[in-house]
Amino acid sequence: MPTPTKGPRLGGGPAHERLMLANLAAALFTHKSIKTTETKAKRLRPVAERLITFAKKGDLHARRRVLATIGDKSVVHELFTEIAPLVAERDGGYTRITKLGFRKGDNASMVQIELVLEPVTPKVRAKRTASASATVEAPEAEAPEAEAPEAEASDVPVEETETVEASEPVAEEAPSEAAAEVEADAAEKADDSSK
Structure with a gap:
């Protein structure tokens, strides 16, 4: 059960908030994806996921519990026959919220909430x-x-082979004058730092 939020409710009173969330859930199940404000989407997510969990049970009692929230029988039928079989293997996380930016008029944070209907990969x-x-x-x-x-x-016998690698000796390189100067400078610096 989600914890109650602090501050004013969505839309005014508690009855209006319940109706708004039920209508948002019905629109989500009908269209599979809706665009709304971030606050409404965050309040809608637990309601929608709970209704989908009821739909996964599929019995008459669960159907009546969903009908108590969403009054439209066609939406409930679609939820139980189309959406519930697609999320049968999924253990929660039936919705996805994607941020879209801010609304032009009042700068409200807009999001898209959608149903996650892709098959789950174990x-x-x-x-x-x-x-x-x-x-x-x-x-x-x-x-x-x-x-x-x-x-x-560990019981498998190991085959031992004799391999001898012969390599030719590398010819001695004569140091160039520049290399000799660099080595001399490094030796002088080492002597100066040790004193």
Whole structure:
């Protein structure tokens, strides 16, 4: 349950705020994306996500709970038949708010709130070491299987080969006059700093 906000309500009284949020939710479910002020979108997000959670349950009681908030039966039907199956695999986070800038007349921060209907991709978990996974994640029956490849790798005989690499000696380079001057200057500076 979201915590109550401080300050004045949207639109005046509590009944007007409830009606505004219900109408915004109905418009969101109908059009899948709406443009509104940032304050209204932030207040709409928990209401819309709660209604989508009811729609995912799909039973008669959930449908009546949604109908108590949104009075339009066609919007509720669309929510239960079209939107709920698309977000069935998603565990929350059904809406996305994107900032658009400021409104010209009163400089109100405008946003676009939209339904996230893309299929969810499961996260790939990184495997831990064999001993950690045996104690934390894997049951005792799977622990010996995880250690078996390590034992097999140590039993494989290693082939030893004789390879000799021969390299030719590098010819001595005669230092140039400029290099000799740089080395002499570096040696003088080292002597001066040590004194």
